[in-house]
Amino acid sequence: MTTLVRLADYRLRRSCIFFNRIELNQLLSVYSRRVARGEWRDYAIDHRSGVAVFSFFRHSSARPIYTLMKFAPGARRRGDYVLTHEGRRIKEGRNLADVLAVLRTPALSVVAKSL
Numbered sequence: 001m002t003t004l005v006r007l008a009d010y011r012l013r014r015s016c017i018f019f020n021r022i023e024l025n026q027l028l029s030v031y032s033r034r035v036a037r038g039e040w041r042d043y044a045i046d047h048r049s050g051v052a053v054f055s056f057f058r059h060s061s062a063r064p065i066y067t068l069m070k071f072a073p074g075a076r077r078r079g080d081y082v083l084t085h086e087g088r089r090i091k092e093g094r095n096l097a098d099v100l101a102v103l104r105t106p107a108l109s110v111v112a113k114s115l
Helices: 021-037 096-104
Strands: 042-048 051-057 064-071 081-085 088-093
Touching (some): 021 051
16 A cells, blocks of 8 residues: 655745856856955855855855845846845846946045055
8 A cells, every 4th residue: 555656746846046157157257357356255156946146255254245146037026136235235137247237347445645
């Protein structure tokens, strides 16, 4: 009296979202520029239910400075890509290049005037 049960029938149906090769190329291009400047040192890629996450770190043991989340197409009203800075949403859009444009601009720095 054995009953065969398929586990796939009982698991939650979740949509797997991943970064494709073109998106990874764009993300790593931005990352490598900031590493060359000495601003960033590490990154992480995570895949959760319905979202793929790419995080940029200043130090390996710190919290991520920037986090880019990719959602399923049409899942979000404002955009499929969301960029956050230390937990605050700073840019949303349907095109990854537009969202990453925020990170491509040079950071402002204060320069002291010497006398």
